[in-house]
Amino acid sequence: MITRLLPHPLLTLALWAMWLLLNNTLAMGHVVLGLILAILIPWFSQRFWPERICIHQPLTLLRFIGIVMWDILVANITVARWVMGPNDKLQPAWLSIPLDIQSPLGISLLANTISLTPGTVSCDLSADQRSLLVHALHVEDRSAAIAEMKRRYEQPLMEVFRSC
Amino acid sequence: MLLEIILSALIIIGAIFTLVGSIGLVKLPDFYMRLHAPTKATTLGVGAILIASAVFFSLTDEGLSLHELLITLFLFITAPVSAHLMAKAALHIQAKQIERTKPIQKQTHSSESSL
Numbered sequence: 510m511i512t513r514l515l516p517h518p519l520l521t522l523a524l525w526a527m528w529l530l531l532n533n534t535l536a537m538g539h540v541v542l543g544l545i546l547a548i549l550i551p552w553f554s555q556r557f558w559p560e561r562i563c564i565h566q567p568l569t570l571l572r573f574i575g576i577v578m579w580d581i582l583v584a585n586i587t588v589a590r591w592v593m594g595p596n597d598k599l600q601p602a603w604l605s606i607p608l609d610i611q612s613p614l615g616i617s618l619l620a621n622t623i624s625l626t627p628g629t630v631s632c633d634l635s636a637d638q639r640s641l642l643v644h645a646l647h648v649e650d651r652s653a654a655i656a657e658m659k660r661r662y663e664q665p666l667m668e669v670f671r672s673c
Numbered sequence: 674m675l676l677e678i679i680l681s682a683l684i685i686i687g688a689i690f691t692l693v694g695s696i697g698l699v700k701l702p703d704f705y706m707r708l709h710a711p712t713k714a715t716t717l718g719v720g721a722i723l724i725a726s727a728v729f730f731s732l733t734d735e736g737l738s739l740h741e742l743l744i745t746l747f748l749f750i751t752a753p754v755s756a757h758l759m760a761k762a763a764l765h766i767q768a769k770q771i772e773r774t775k776p777i778q779k780q781t782h783s784s785e786s787s788l
């Protein structure tokens with residue numbers, strides 16, 4: 510019953526929060542209207558979301574978000590220095606990261622995270638979804654960079670987004 | 674007074690990082706490297722400006738202003754996606770890259786749009 514009424518509870522929550530933020534209010538009318546929309550929209554767009562999303566370890570997810578925020582901050586400063594310094598010394602490289610993570614949402618979050626942290630942009634996912642092609646602005650040791658990304662980002666995402 | 678100093682500092686920091694992003698867009702030698710500059714400026718540069726905006730409007734207008742959270746969220750979702758699409762398109766038309774780029778290891782990555 511509850512799964513038929515709310516096929517994607519997380520999506521419902523996210524839409525509700527987004528509606529209230531968009532209107533920048535907690536007025537009763539908007540709370541109710543937002544709730545109605547948040548229930549109806551996942552219902553109508555059900556076939557668009559084939560995968561049911563489960564979050565297994567919310568604490569790991571929170572810690573992951575913290576790590577990413579910190580990395581963005583630190584790496585932004587590093588990249589700003591690289592950009593302003595002499596560009597001839599930069600050693601760009603293609604990294605091909607073998608993926609152990611399988612959930613589609615996990616893969617897209619990993620690709621997004623890699624692009625958001627400065628110095629790396631994810632460029633292409635292989636057709637079999639087993640490896641991610643990443644362009645790095647400056648890398649000296651390729652295998653170390655790959656291992657670092659796998660440990661820092663892929664590991665926690667794998668723990669959080671396992672199949673339900 | 675103290676608040677004003679902090680807010681101005683945040684806005685200036687944001688502006689500096691956005692400027693560095695634009696300079697990178699002009700200065701870096703090839704397409705893939707240029708791709709790094711603008712996708713990065715959005716994160717810290719815009720982040721700092723949005724924090725300043727949220728704090729300022731929360732304190733001056735009545736009530737909390739949390740619009741900015743939403744802007745951050747949308748930026749964080751859209752910036753990597755557009756960078757990814759541009760990179761994919763560049764790979765597809767085999768855009769030039771400077772010679773010292775360490776190449777793709779063919780055996781580990783296979784995809785129809787690969788080099």
